[in-house]
Amino acid sequence: MYYIGIDLGTSAVKLLLVDENGGIRNEVTREYPLEFPKSGWSQQAPEDWKKAVLEGIPALLSGFDASQVAGIGCGGQMHGLVVLDDRDQVIRPAILWNDGRTAVEVDYLNNEVGKERLSALTANIAFAGFTAPKLLWMRRNEPENFAKIAKIMLPKDYINYVLTGVHCCDYSDASGMLLLDVEHKLWSTEMLDICGVKPEQMPKLFESYEMVGTVRPELARSLGLSDHVQVVAGAGDNAAAAVGTGVVGEGGCNISLGTSGTLFISSKRFGVDPNNALHAFAHADGGWHLMGCMLSAASCNKWLCDDILKTTDYAAEQKDITAERLGRNHVYFLPYLMGERSPINDTNARGTFIGMTMDTTRSDLVQAVLEGVAFAIRDSFEVARSLGLDIPSSKLCGGGSRSPLWRTIFANVLGIPLELPKTEQGPGYGGAMLAMVGCGLFESVQAAADALVEVASVVEPDLELTARYEARYRQYRTIYPALKPVFARFL
The missing domain is CATH 3.30.420.40 (ATPase, nucleotide binding domain)
Incomplete structure (x- = not known):
């Protein structure tokens, strides 16, 4: 069997085809643009990620028996704010991890809400790249767009949604949003209130190696995949890289x-x-x-x-x-x-x-x-x-x-x-390993x-x-x- 690992990076997505012995059988890279509309700002169009992944998978599988693909796991750039409306359409470009526009919001969170309170709620304080300050920035600067939000997710979660139709997030990636109670692994209702967000706007939480769904049948057909390919929740890029290096x-x-x-x-x-x-x-x-x-x-x-x-x-x-x-x-x-x-x-x-x-x-x-x-x-x-x-x-x-x-x-x-x-x-390799665990090839990430x-x-x-x-x-x-x-x- 084969497993696809996706590394959704800042400048490109890299796709790996990995066999059950851990051998990399093929790899494909697709680049996409990065926007800097103002000094210190950094954003991307999620549709570009989607296009790169959906074009990359058939290229990855060229010359291989696609029916042997059992699972897909994605590791992705963290913290990026992806917002969808009630028709699951992207509202605005994703504000990325290295974006620095939220200085005012970070100051508010750290000094008015308070670092001690933030740490008690989320185990972390506010940094400019985190997702919660971006939501506050959007509420203050783009109130019309903020009012349209039906779902909030992170970059690799958008790819998982494209593949499965499920709004999901794993705990490792969610940890970097400043919205998760990291110790207890659940959304912090107080942080959601501070950001003006409702619980139903947040994705369902999973462990990184848990299956969130299978590739949607019509999409599977267009990609040359069988209709039983499992997709795991995946992880933030650093946690996925740590898995891929055995840490x-x-x-x-x-x-x-x-x-x-x-x-x-x-x-x-x-x-x-x-x-x-x-x-x-x-x-x-x-x-x-x-x-x-x-x-x-x-x-x-x-x-x-x-x-x-x-x-x-x-x-x-x-x-x-x-x-x-x-x-x-x-x-x-x-x-x-x-x-x-x-x-x-x-x-x-x-x-x-x-x-x-x-x-x-x-x-x-x-x-x-x-x-x-x-x-x-x-x-x-x-x-x-x-x-x-x-x-x-x-x-x-x-x-x-x-x-x-x-x-x-x-x-x-x-x-x-x-x-x-x-x-x-x-x-990418860590993502493929997580897919192996989710598909039952290994009983745990440690075993993999x-x-x-x-x-x-x-x-x-x-x-x-x-x-x-x-x-x-x-x-x-x-x-x-x-x-x-x-x-x-x-x-």
Whole structure:
């Protein structure tokens, strides 16, 4: 049998065809546009996701026996506000996870409702990318559209609705809406009231591996599928990526270097960072996790190379950054191109180079970007350590992990071994694994991870280089506090 894993990303959807032994038999990618209508705004048309998925599935199955597809699981970009009217039509473009328009609403939630109250209700405080502030923004700025809302969902839930006709959401993705009582896994009626939302406007909640329905018969026929293909609830992209790298159960860690960057720590027990610098979310395996999320990670390197240096040959830009240069760069970079979430929660923060001189080279800037992203992940890593969490090693996934140089920088900035999974397909592979569990191939997500996830290689830190990066990180830590009041005055 085959299982389809869907990775609904920010710039493209990637579809995987996975066999019952975990082998990837085919993959297809379909890109779609990203809109920036104003500075700091980020949105997409859900119809573009739908088109990409429905065109991608037949291409994925070309040359294969589509009748052997048993299940579909989706991992998707989190927090995006998707709103449907009473005819299930999309009301407005989805406001995405990296959108920064909700500063007023975040201030209201954190300072008037209060961080302590928010944390008690949802285990988290308000961040600009979360869904609840977007609802408040929509109610204040687009009251006519707000009045039309019949259903509220997240990006991958819209794809599940397209496939099954069911309005659903899983606990891991719902955790990032600031509308879920994460500990008890139910919608918070008080948070819904604060946002002016009725319970019937919210989707039904499921565990990530639970079946929500089967592909609608007429759609199945058009896609070449049988009429019994099961669709599981799926997960937020970071939880799905953690499943795909085997980070489930107690004490696992995964670092994802995609458009955003995350530090993901799994647990069988519910727990909250008392300072709310790390998010406390449900996990796709039925447990929970703590997560630090930076808004711009691999996208920083893409921005520098594509838009500034005018090249897409990322490897060529890194070839002059030799081993003896590591930990000795005089240039620093704050990777806050879209503001920042964890751990500083500052929508005013901006990307910044500092330390440039007349002898600064092109490769110095590239190195500063790679190191700045690693330092920013270290910020969340230090928060986790302050909570008494022991992180002796971590998995590493995402597009940025394909760079040997970046892997070396990360291992030494963090001072821990980094394990690279044999199958590096993150959310899509995790989605397929969740579908396997939902279809009964494995009795649990843990069992699926134990059977399918293998480590291909390990990047070990070097004691001397780790020491050099320790000194550089201490200097890096002084930059943002000094510039924070400057950022606030500029905006």
